[in-house]
Amino acid sequence: EAQLVQSGGGLVQPGGSLRLSCAASGLTFSSNYMHWVRQAPGKGLVWVSRINGDGSDKIYADSVKGRFTISRDNDKNTLYLQMNSLRADDTAVYYCARDRPYSGSYNGFDYWGQGTLVTVSS
């Protein structure tokens, strides 16, 4: 079954760090752009970050720039989000999502992880 399986969420104090993982299985990964999208409790979807297939190009939402780092390990088919200097307003369910391959046409965010809850609180 093609899927993205997430791990790594939890409770962290303000100012703390956390790393999220998103493991791909049964689908192409290494050539695809990948994203992180978050959803605060009871709120809508907000894009966080994107990385290209080989990891050389990364972009971030202004709200997380300088604090979050997106990365990937194509040998392990895994996407990461390193979150530092966490704040209360980072509390959200974080989703990974797959985008098109670098040389392919756009097909939307066609696969999503199950989501992982990050709670920033003292």
Add this chain to the structure above:
Amino acid sequence: IVMIQSPLSLPVTPGEPASISCRSSQSLLHSDGYNYLDWYLQKPGQSPQLLIYLGSNRASGVPDRFSGSGSGTDFTLKISRVEAEDVGVYYCMQPAQAPPYTFGQGTKLEIK
């Protein structure tokens, strides 16, 4: 780019049609001729799922009662006959003028 959806709440009787509007603050029509506008559905307790990409292309496995239309700044998602399984929050999203990728506020569809 700001994405504005309407309505924000949509009660629908099963078997009846439904329509959701999404307007962008800038044109989503790319030089390649495609409108870069997606529709996603987030069912209760689930991750978002892709319904429509490039304005009018149904994603794999999406029932043909779902259709997307529009161009430039005005887009519409239509459900020809709503079923109980269609409840959830519908989001439009633009990847045309990224970063950032921006979502609409969401439209909550409920069954009357």
